[in-house]
Amino acid sequence: xxxxxxxxxxxxxxxxxxxxxxxxxxxxxxxxxxxxxxxxxxxxxxxxxxxxxxxxxxxxxxxxxxxxxxxxxxxxxxxxxxxxxxxxxxxxxxxxxxxxxxxxxxxxxxxxxxxxxxxxxxxxxxxxxxxxxxxxxxxxxxxxxxxxxxxxxxxxxxxxxxxxxxxxxxxxxxxxxxxxxxxxxxxxxxxxxxxxxxxxxxxxxxxxxxxxx
Ligand SMILES: Nc1ncnc2c1ncn2[C@@H]1O[C@H](COP(=O)(O)OP(=O)(O)OP(=O)(O)O)[C@@H](O)[C@H]1O
Ligand SMILES: Nc1nc2c(ncn2[C@@H]2O[C@H](COP(=O)(O)O)[C@@H](O)[C@H]2O)c(=O)[nH]1
Numbered sequence: 001x002x003x004x005x006x007x008x009x010x011x012x013x014x015x016x017x018x019x020x021x022x023x024x025x026x027x028x029x030x031x032x033x034x035x036x037x038x039x040x041x042x043x044x045x046x047x048x049x050x051x052x053x054x055x056x057x058x059x060x061x062x063x064x065x066x067x068x069x070x071x072x073x074x075x076x077x078x079x080x081x082x083x084x085x086x087x088x089x090x091x092x093x094x095x096x097x098x099x100x101x102x103x104x105x106x107x108x109x110x111x112x113x114x115x116x117x118x119x120x121x122x123x124x125x126x127x128x129x130x131x132x133x134x135x136x137x138x139x140x141x142x143x144x145x146x147x148x149x150x151x152x153x154x155x156x157x158x159x160x161x162x163x164x165x166x167x168x169x170x171x172x173x174x175x176x177x178x179x180x181x182x183x184x185x186x187x188x189x190x191x192x193x194x195x196x197x198x199x200x201x202x203x204x205x206x207x208x209x210x211x212x213x
Pocket of ligand 2 (some may be wrong): 012013014018038039042073074075077082083084102103104105106107108
């Protein structure tokens with residue numbers, strides 16, 4: 001049977017560069033990683049593609065999906081719902097892929113409850129004025145929305161202790177390399193491998209007993 005992939009939870013304040021760093025990671029040749037496309041009720045931005053960037057859905061549709069138990073996690077963020085469809089994530093993990101969720105902190109905490117052996121990575125900006133600069137420079141949000149996202153950013157940075165790793169996004173290439181190294185190392189963690197070696201020892205014991213007979 002194929003070994004299940006790792007669930008990677010990638011968070012950080014809006015505008016820190018999660019999508020940019022993720023794109024860099026996914027362009028690397030040596031990764032076995034899939035991206036979980038979230039569902040959201042927020043309006044589609046110019047250039048965003050339904051089914052690739054997000055599943056853009058109505059509030060009614062989103063709430064029905066939650067009621068049916070089809071979300072791994074969800075949260076309301078600055079007036080809109082965002083959530084991770086469960087079935088697709090399970091399918092990719094079962095196929096042996098590592099799966100990356102790019103989600104905000106409330107959702108990440110829900111995932112931690114359900115999947116404690118996930119890998120929780122928090123991306124930070126060099127400082128808050130640089131974060132505002134990135135949000136403004138992206139040109140996708142009004143000043144009012146940026147102000148709200150900056151308030152959320154402060155709350156989220158306070159929550160970083162809930163994560164396993166903190167990566168600073170000073171330079172995109174460096175941040176992407178740091179995240180890749182964390183994922184690679186996690187494949188060799190004792191927590192992940194101990195079960196496999198315990199099973200191997202059990203198997204050997206049984207073989208010896210059979211030989212003795
Ligand atoms: N290391 C960096 N240095 C300078 N600019 C950056 C860096 N990383 C990302 N940016 C820029 O910051 C802006 C925000 O990046 P991005 O959209 O990837 O953030 P995000 O964390 O995915 O945001 P959201 O959570 O709102 O989707 C973009 O314009 C991007 O080009
Ligand atoms: N809890 C979840 N948060 C999510 C999900 N998908 C995205 N997000 C986070 O929402 C904010 C805003 O995103 P934006 O695209 O409107 O800028 C950001 O922090 C995303 O990471 C999700 O499925 N669940």
